[in-house]
Amino acid sequence: MSKKSVSRPGHVELRVLDLQDAVNHYTNVLGLIETARDEQGRVYLKAWDEHDHHSLILREAESPGLECMAFKVVNETELKRLAQALQDYGVSIEWRPAGENLATGERARFITPTGHVIELYANKEIYGNGMPTTNPGVQAQNLKGIHPSRLDHCALMGDDVAGSYHLFTEVLGFDLTEQVVDGDTMMAAFLSCSNKPHDVAFIFTPDKGKIHHMSFFVDSWAQVLSAADTIANHDVPHEIGPTRHGITRGETLYFFDPSGNRNEVFSGGYIWYSDRPALTWTADELPKAIFFHERKLNETFFNVMT
Numbered sequence: 426m427s428k429k430s431v432s433r434p435g436h437v438e439l440r441v442l443d444l445q446d447a448v449n450h451y452t453n454v455l456g457l458i459e460t461a462r463d464e465q466g467r468v469y470l471k472a473w474d475e476h477d478h479h480s481l482i483l484r485e486a487e488s489p490g491l492e493c494m495a496f497k498v499v500n501e502t503e504l505k506r507l508a509q510a511l512q513d514y515g516v517s518i519e520w521r522p523a524g525e526n527l528a529t530g531e532r533a534r535f536i537t538p539t540g541h542v543i544e545l546y547a548n549k550e551i552y553g554n555g556m557p558t559t560n561p562g563v564q565a566q567n568l569k570g571i572h573p574s575r576l577d578h579c580a581l582m583g584d585d586v587a588g589s590y591h592l593f594t595e596v597l598g599f600d601l602t603e604q605v606v607d608g609d610t611m612m613a614a615f616l617s618c619s620n621k622p623h624d625v626a627f628i629f630t631p632d633k634g635k636i637h638h639m640s641f642f643v644d645s646w647a648q649v650l651s652a653a654d655t656i657a658n659h660d661v662p663h664e665i666g667p668t669r670h671g672i673t674r675g676e677t678l679y680f681f682d683p684s685g686n687r688n689e690v691f692s693g694g695y696i697w698y699s700d701r702p703a704l705t706w707t708a709d710e711l712p713k714a715i716f717f718h719e720r721k722l723n724e725t726f727f728n729v730m731t
Contacts, residue, residue: 431497431507432498433619434495436480437576439481439484440492444485446684451481452569466484472642473573478529478552491634495532504533510596516535518534520533528549528550539583571643573643575642577624597618603622640689641689670717677690684731
């Protein structure tokens with residue numbers, strides 16, 4: 426059994442203003458693969474090298490933003506244990522039935538101190554990555570757009586970063602990899618349940634339940650550059666990059682979907698092991714921490730969120 430009960434980010438459910446515009450963006454520009462639609466009108470998509478049925482659910486709504494972020498747990502036993510641990514910690518749990526989300530088992534839903542809806546689940550049907558598991562190739566055929574290999578992480582914004590940090594580390598078993606502090610106040614926490622620099626980040630804003638960005642992984646700096654060419658060719662609203670973060674050391678490109686939800690294409694970053702020391706950035710060095718090359722903050726970067 427894996428040391429950690431939570432294995433990785435599983436999917437994001439995202440609110441969009443116009444479903445067809447969003448589907449066009451996420452399939453033709455980002456290059457995700459549509460796997461299904463349900464009776465509620467939601468669209469399910471996945472990155473090409475993910476085997477699970479979906480990693481993104483799009484739902485048309487009156488306002489954009491995050492409906493929920495879900496994490497996959499190693500098995501049903503650990504799912505029940507974590508749900509009980511959350512309740513013992515004082516967090517209310519709502520069980521959502523298997524099949525309510527297509528191809529997905531029952532989910533334990535709760536709300537973080539930052540106001541984000543988080544779900545845990547253990548089972549999701551396998552869809553495949555377009556290649557056999559015996560004598561496979563190295564990449565599926567007929568990929569479109571940026572075609573990232575997987576959902577990587579989300580950066581979530583809210584008013585109680587320390588509270589969400591304690592919940593994720595003390596109850597769910599995440600590690601703190603990096604943090605931003607202003608004196609004694611934790612302004613941002615980067616958390617990993619794997620060997621990545623982060624699987625989720627919590628960043629301070631006075632509001633609750635906001636998403637800063639949803640990030641998809643590509644294999645190289647060259648693919649980040651190619652992604653910039655792709656969004657330019659499609660006239661997609663561009664924010665910043667290609668450039669490099671100080672935090673995580675990752676290579677990055679930020680842009681927006683038609684509803685104003687921020688997307689990131691991410692590559693690189695270091696390998697995280699739980700015996701590494703967590704890294705701390707101070708607020709006065711924030712421009713270098715965020716954009717290591719430019720060492721200045723883009724005007725929209727902390728002001729635009731959904």
